[in-house]
Amino acid sequence: MTTTPDLTTMEQEKLRAHVAEVLTRARSRSTALTDAVDDHDLTRQHSRLMSPLVWDLAHIGNQEELWLVRDVGGRDPVRQDIDELYDAFKHARVDRPALPLLGPAEARGYVTEVRDKVLDVLDHAVLEGRPLVEGAFAFGMIAQHEQQHDETMLATHQLRAGAPVLDAPPPPRGRWVPAAEVLVPAGPFTMGTSTEPWALDNERPAHQVHVDAFVIDTTPVTCGDYLAFVEARGYHDPQWWSPTGWAHRQQAGITAPRFWEREDGRWVRTRFGVREPLPLDEPVVHVSFHEAEAYAAWAGKRLPTEAEWEKAARFDPASGRSRRYPWGDEDPTAEHANLGQRHLRPAPVGAYPAGASPLGVEQLIGDVWEWTSSDFAGYPGFAVFPYPEYSQVFFAPKFKVLRGGSFGTDPVACRGTFRNWDYPIRRQIFSGFRCARDPRPEELG
Incomplete structure (x- = not known):
């Protein structure tokens, strides 16, 4: 006689299938990014800011071994001798x-051996009990970790010299x-999360934040918008820069966004080895x-605070609740957002109307x-x-928060509560921005 699995068993099997899918997707991307170049390019350092691609690959495997093979699985180490190399x-x-x-x-052999063991662990692990395995958290953490390194490897490809390979x-x-622009009304909203199963510690806990009314750009600042600043000699006028920013601009000698160049009277950029007119x-x-x-x-504006950004992205004034994503609670699709290295470039503004927030702010993800x-x-x-x-060791004023993900961010590592951070001088990352401002009295009615 056959029996129907109880709900808990069915839920666990569904969760296992989801974990296997996100782990496989991450590994397929890691493989594509490392198979695209020869061994010389894998082992050399393309920028002092970045690791050799082969370090990232083995580091991915080492973290997977530490957390999923040894901790969750309780298995013997695969390569304990390399732990320090990849710390x-x-x-x-x-x-x-x-x-x-x-x-x-x-x-490649090492990450394959580790993954084989991890899939066996996944088949036998009970995905509930202690916090590390509840809801398959450790597996989700490792999938996010691999995708974060895949985005880092994609940034290394952007810094690589030579013919295009992607x-x-x-x-x-x-x-x-x-x-x-969009006016966001004053009032409280729920920031962060206490319910997202794979949310990382810095996204937690959910808490109420009051945000004064503000106005935010409907879309990110475009290359055309920014070009006007460049051509107005904004890089040569200290009145627009903070003292720290101006000192860095002078010391680094920057006069335009990274990878922009003036060529035969027009602006061009280099994108993964392709030189093209500035879009x-x-x-x-x-x-x-x-x-x-x-x-x-x-x-005449400013950058939004992190709370302002998240309120613009998640707050639904009709229900008073915060959504998982600007468009709702469902996972991102190709209709919602430019994610997952699908296009190797930002999409033109206005490309994702289905991804707008309830207030009409677009391309936040x-x-x-x-x-x-x-x-x-x-x-x-x-x-x-x-x-x-x-997270905790990075809590410091020297790091600024970035939100929303890029075209190189996988959906598993991107949600309305996800927080990224970096030094304010960093430009090799896929970073842009939108502006905000305080409302004028007549805009408040």
């Missing part, structure tokens, strides 16, 4: 090429967006916090990470989980 806190990126790293073939179809066309209708990308802040001042004015810090009631080095 990101023990070796700065600039020093990693000199380490005795696994070669390309050995690294390809993808173009994004959907943009459209005219009738309102340049005026795409969100500007590869700008630092300091550049974003200077543009906003020049435009995907395309470009958006700088905010906020320092990275824990929320009220923050608790470390599962280790301090994921």
Whole structure:
């Protein structure tokens, strides 16, 4: 006699299938990014800001072994001898090429062996009980970790010299967006989450935040918008820059976003080895916090705070609740947002009307990470989980928060509560921004 599995068993099997899918998707991407180049390109350092691609690959496997094979699975180590080599806190990126790293073939063999063991662990693990396995959290954490390193490897490809090796179809066309700005009313909203099963510790807990009324750009600042700042000699006028930003601009000698060049009287950019005319209708990308802040001042605006950004992205005034994503609670699709390295570039503004928030703010998810004015810090009631080095050690004014994900961010590592952070000078990341401002009295009615 056969019996129907009880609900708990059915839920666990559905969760296992989902975990296997996100792990497989991440590994397919890691493989594509590393198979696209030869062994020389895998082992060399393309920028002092980045690790060799082969380090990222083996590091992905090592983290997977530590958390899923050894901890969740209770299995014997696969390569305990390499733990220190792939500890990101023990070796700065600039020093990693000199380490005795696994070669390309050995690294590929290692991550394959680890993954085989992980899938066996997944088949037998009880996905409830202690916090690390409840809702398959550890598996989700590792899938997010791999996808985060895949985005880092994609950024390394952008810094790589040589002929193009990556390809993808173009994004959907943009459209005219009738309102340049949106008024977000004053009032409280729920920021962060206490219910998202794979949310990381810095996204937790959910808490009420009062936000004064503000006005935010409907779409990210475009290359065309930013070009006006460049051609108005905004990079040469200290009045638009903070003292720290101006000192960095002078010291680094920057005069335009990274990968922009003036050629035969026109602006071009280099994108994954392709030189192309500057796409005026795409969100500007590869700008630092300091550049974003200077543009906003020049435009008579400012950068939004992190709370303002999240309220614009999640708050539904009709219900008073915060959504998982701007468009609702359902996972992103190709109709909602430009994610997952699907297009290898930001989409033109107006390309994703289905992804708009209830207030009409667009392209908050995907395309470009958006700088905010906020320092990275824990929320009220923050608790470390599962280790301090994921978030807590980075809580400091020297790191600025970015929100929303980029075209290189996978959906598993992007949601309305997801928080990214980096130094305000960073430009190799897929970073852009939108502006905000305080409302004028007549706008408040």
